[in-house]
Amino acid sequence: MAAVVISGKELAQVKRNEIATEVKELAKESIIPGLAVLLVGNNPASRSYVTAKARACQELGIHSILLEYPDTITEESLLSEIDRLNNDSSIHGILVQLPLPSTINEIAVIERISPSKDVDGFHPINIGRMMVGQDSFLPCTPFGIVEMVKSKKLPIEGKHVVVVGRSNIVGKPVGQLFLNENATVTYCHSRTTNLKEITRQADILVAAVGRANFITGDYIKDGAVVIDVGVNRLETGKLCGDVLFEEGMEKASYITPVPGGVGPMTITMLLYNTVQSAKKTALLSRK
8 A cells, every 4th residue: 555645735725824814914924034045156056045044034924035145255254143133132043054165164153143033944043942842933844744644643652763964954963852752862964874774664764864765665664654855856857755755655655755745844944933023022022
C-alpha cells in the first residue's frame, strides 16, 4: 500500500488563512505586524527566498521591507542596520538571509538581532529557551516539520524519531522539538556507523542530510513516517529531496514530497512567528 503524501503546500495554505485572520483582528487595534528582511549580495537562491517571503507577507497583510546591501558592506555597517531595526517599533521580526559573505561573521550578526525580534529562531537565547521547553521563537523549518506530523494526528509521544543530519538550522533543533513532545530521539550524521540499522528503527525518520536521493527504501522501516527536508537540484534541473521518493512511497505510511513538502511550511512558520511577535509587543505596551 502506497504512503499517504503530507502536502506542505496544502497545510501551509490552511495555516496562512488562519494567520491572515489574526492579522485582520490585529488591524482593528491598529497593529500591523512588520518584518524586515536583510539581503547582502546577489545570491540567486537567496534572492528567490526573499522574494517568496515578501510575496507571502503581502498576501497576508503583513508589512514587509526588503533591505538590500552590496556584498562589500562591512560587518560594522550591517550590525548598525540591525541596531536601527531593533529600535524600530514598526518592525516585529528581523531576518538576515543567509549565507553572508565570508567577510562577515554570521554568528555576530545573528546574536545582534534582539531575541524578541528573532523570528527565525536562531538567536542563542531562543535556542536555549527551546532546549528547556520555555516559550520562544522556534526555528521555522523544524517548527513546520512538527506541525506537519501533528496535522495528520500522528502520535509522537513515545515514538522513536531518527534525524539524519545535525545542522544548527534543521537537524539539531528538530530533534529537540520532537524530544519536547516526549519522543525518543536519535541523531545520525556522516560519521555514524551502521546508519541503515539505525534508520530502520525509526517510527519517524527525518532526512536532512543534503544529498540527493540518499535515503533509499532499505533505510526505511515498513510503516514509518518519512519527512524529507532536502532540496537538491539534479543535473536535469529537476528538484529532488534526500529521500528516493518512489521507494519511500512503497515503505512509508506517510511521506513528504519535494517540492511542495517542508519548504512551504518554513515561510509559513516565519509569518506565524512575526504575527506572534506583534501580539507580544502589543500586550507589553498595554501593561
